[in-house]
Amino acid sequence: MTAHLAPVAPFDLVIFGGTGDLALRKLLPALLRRYADGQISHDSRIYGVARQAESDTSYRATVGAALARAVGDDPVLQARIASFLELVAYRTIDATGDAGWAELAAELLAHGEARVRVFYLSTSPQLFVAICKHLRDTGLNGGNARVVLEKPIGHDLTSAAAINDAVGSAFTENQIFRIDHYLGKETVQNLLALRFANALFEPLWNAGRIDHVQITVAETVGLEQRASYYDGAGALRDMVQNHLLQLLCMVAMEPPAALHADAVRDEKLKVLRALRPITGDNAAVATVRGQYRAGAASGKAVAGYLDELGNRDSRTETFVALKVEVDNWRWAGVPFYLRTGKRLAERVSEIVVTFREVPHSIFDESAGRITPNQLVLRLQPDEGVKLGLMLKEPGPGGLRLRHVPLDMSFAEAFGGHQPEAYERLLMDVVRGNPTLFMRRDEVEAAWRWIDPILSAWKDIREAPKPYTAGSWGPSAAVALIERDGRTWHEDTL
């Protein structure tokens, strides 16, 4: 059972950073899948752009090898690679120089003003300004042009605003697609369906019925090949400012009047603005920063962060846990516990909504403890939804209660390949649907909340707490939630 796939109009997609990791590992494989499903027509064009001189032929060879790795032994996709590569070309352009732009513009504009042109900025954000200026000066920003910005959009509010200003001088807000690939994950969109297409949950979705919410994005990978970016960013900027706050918004927002881009984004913005500030006064109790030491990941011994980085002095956090309060009527007194980190015990991303205890138990002690209901939305590894319910253990005799799951794996329920986030998001850009992208005011509101945490950490001057690679983070993160009489969710169901 797959969703109805409407083909998109033929388009030109220019990927700046076309030889980079994101392009080769995520964007091009996502496009191949959409092509193989017939959603992208053969007269669309995909241009990889980067500084180094390369020919179409050698770029296609690089892309072909990356696609072969990405699709593994899927015979249908393997068979489509050669024909997909006919869409792919390479143009040598140094974003900061003038060479190559006029030729690119002439080529794209010759395809007609009405054709959708997507510029995907998968480069360091320092280049966003230069690229947008060239796109404007060569007239490539008009008509059906759109620009996609990859994170990080800045490293604080001021730098994010500067980027937004510069991009805004070339493109109007409705042409700008700020990508947060978490919003393209199936489970995240399913959160909208679950909340607003079922009458069951919304009446319970408030402080009266919900005890607390946990959002975990745990990774087993370490620095990968991104040492210089990551060490300058850290987990708070890399994951919380965008992915975790976006997930929090999707859980906490009020029902939008319709599934229109601005209606949804208006509601998310209200949540961001209602976040209780974490400042020098409460940062020590509401936040935990960690950094991994040597340990094990996926059964193999791995080095600690400082050795991986080759710099013993770094104080960058590779783990963060936060207790977040949303100061509004719906959520008053309901903590949202957030945690994310590299080199943790498992790769798992989930949202766990824990409901309140029953007001009164009619069962005697021999029935066992009544565990509060829990709704678990798994983003990865196997996407799905699980609802923990108390039921009676089968059998004659006394009555014993058991906490059991109603478990739905999307792959089992719907079969086949669960689409990667970028597949959906790239098609949304071509269609011009910005619902799952961040508006300027959202990005800036998120930074406005993050900045005081960063400056509180700077003032506290504490090194991040060490944790062993392959663990669940520093013990202080356990204390953060246990102080409130709660525990991090473990998949025991």
Ligand code: BG6
């Ligand atoms: C990226 C972060 O945005 O998300 C990476 O920069 C992180 O550090 C990645 O590894 C996680 O994405 P996913 O989809 O693998 O959970």
